[in-house]
Amino acid sequence: VSAANPNSLTMVDALNRALAEEMERDERVMCLGEDVGVDGGVFRVTRDLQKKFGKDRVVDTPLAEHCIVGASVGLAIGGMRPVCEMQFSGFMNFAYGQIQPHMSRFLGRTRGGRRMPVVVRAPSGGGIRALEHHCESEEMSYVSVPGLVVLMPSGPRTAYGLLKAAIRSEEPVIFFEPKSIYRAFREEVPVDGDPFPIGKAEIVREGTDLTVVTWGAMVRRSKEAADRVTKETGASIEIVDLLTLKPMDPEVVMTSVAKTGRCVVVHEAPRTGGFAGEIFARICERDDVFMSLRAPLARVASYDVPYPLFARENAYLPDIERIAGQFQKTLAT
């Protein structure tokens, strides 16, 4: 927190504030995970929460992702509202055995009888010069699971509002935190502010010539690329920040693409099977939007290779050069 303005927060501090306020508001909310207590999490998202709320509500668990989520399922059935942390989304695969077979299906299995107000938080994405497995973008493993809500904020303000909404939601939420922007910039974040509605995309920049659809850390990068292209060509670029990957808000995207006639999707996950494919399918399924297209749909994504060790990560991730290059190409069609 900067001394000048106590409400100008990094994303880490915004998440911490959201957690603290929700724990204050509802005593059923608990935080559990590896190193979330004394250490405050390896990124310090849960810093000082154990001091504030005690060891019963902020719990350092044994090192076992599967059981952390499975215990959260049981805690939810037992009347608690667990927020569990996966230390890195790259280790969340161990918990998939709970998330897909149980957390996502308990409501249906019991025909509405057992709700799953569980939030699984996971730092995701790359760009932090880390070890292997610490930079994965695995949203599609969860977007494809019926019953889950999948969220990815793009900065301090949306992180704060979305996490509050996730904790208050009656649905099971996978909450991806793009770790490369944990401390990249500050935004104004209120005290006791409102939750940001789940299932609502945001237009972060208005424009008329091209629609860019993106989320997470790529929102900021896409803005930078758009700045450059606009400066060079004068093109007017609209940027849609999805925020909720599931259930996606298609109307904002459809209305924008119908207006601009051009669409580029930018995401950090590998290209094949990435969410761009789903967005394109939706565009193609809508007669009015499809017929308004003036250029081929395009995407800028990571390559279809395993995330490389960090010396090559800038070559792997979509960077401003590649993003701006694609914007220009699509605008030129």
Add this chain to the structure above:
Amino acid sequence: VAKKTAGPSNAEAPPKAGGDTTPMRFLDEDGKLLVSSPPLPDARVVELYRHMVRARRFDARLLKLQRQGRIGTFAPCFGQEAAQIGSISACEKTDWFVPSFRELGCALYRGASMRGVLLYAMGLEEGSVGPPESRDLPISIPVGGQSSHAVGLAWAMKMKKEKAGAIVYFGDGATSEGVVHESMNFAAVLKLGVVFFCQNNQWAISTPRRQQATDKPLAGRAEALGFSGVQVDGNDVLAVNAVVGVAMERAREGKGPTFVEAITYRRGVHTTADDPRVYRSEDEEKSWEKKDPLDRCRKYLEKRGAWDAKKEAALEAAIDEEMTKEIQAAEDYRASGVNPLEMFDYVYVQMPPYLLAQRQEAEEAFRGRAIVLGASAPYKPGGAAAVGQLEEAPEEKAS
């Protein structure tokens, strides 16, 4: 745990499981009491016996219905009735019941209706729903995963300062799953009231107990994690009830978890899609027939003058009447026009717009079609994937 329970913990050598502990037992195979005084009043034992018979008779009826194509695949509990009734009868209604997929006896004991069991076996989710205020979880199929739910439930009870524990059921095969070990460790470290109830029924489909793990007792794993594990003769309903009674009491009192390994035998198929003749001998099956849990309990009660053939016949007739009524009710429900669109209704608490659109699309697509399986005619469970199906299938004709 065993030491604190009334009666000897080493009345007799262990049946067959090997290892270095001796399963506790109160009754020998002929129903002879091995301790000086009965651990439960006769009236209570009669009650438990009735539940065991009800489970077995319904289980056998389900098998027939499956063979007739009137219900789908299920996992019979044949042979494990004492382990199930003995353990669940030691739990209070306020304790959480966390089953795997073979606990028909427990579910019926807890109050599940036969109609519900049938509906679930007919492939209808309607059957997996208990009363909302119940503390019974539905069937859990991925092996071992439910152990972590019991951890969370016991944890929630601790947070709410409720005197309630959780009993989780799993088999010998599940002890090889990482999550069972994770859950045991969680419960130990956080001191949670979980009873890990392992029905060691000797087989995980075709994999025998000896190939699942070394001959060290499965119950011994608890020791390594810092809590008690005990082996009990799973075909002795009195012993199971006593051991689990102590374990559940410890759970409710905040004294942490207990592992109970009930040595039993899956006398039937793994599921109705399984054929045990492929992997085990008739001799082995016969050797366990002699240790049957129902025979043992009945002989005990007969010796005590608390049961006779007339009572047995009356019980069977009552169960048969109940089954006839419940089967009719389930089949009537299925024939009454089950709505296939309900599959959309419980994916989310609040249905998102895209799902509502898909529901409307499906409604259009299903119009005038009988799309719910079994509503009008029997079917072959397993379809073209059933073992033996290819051999029976006619050659495709080139057209």
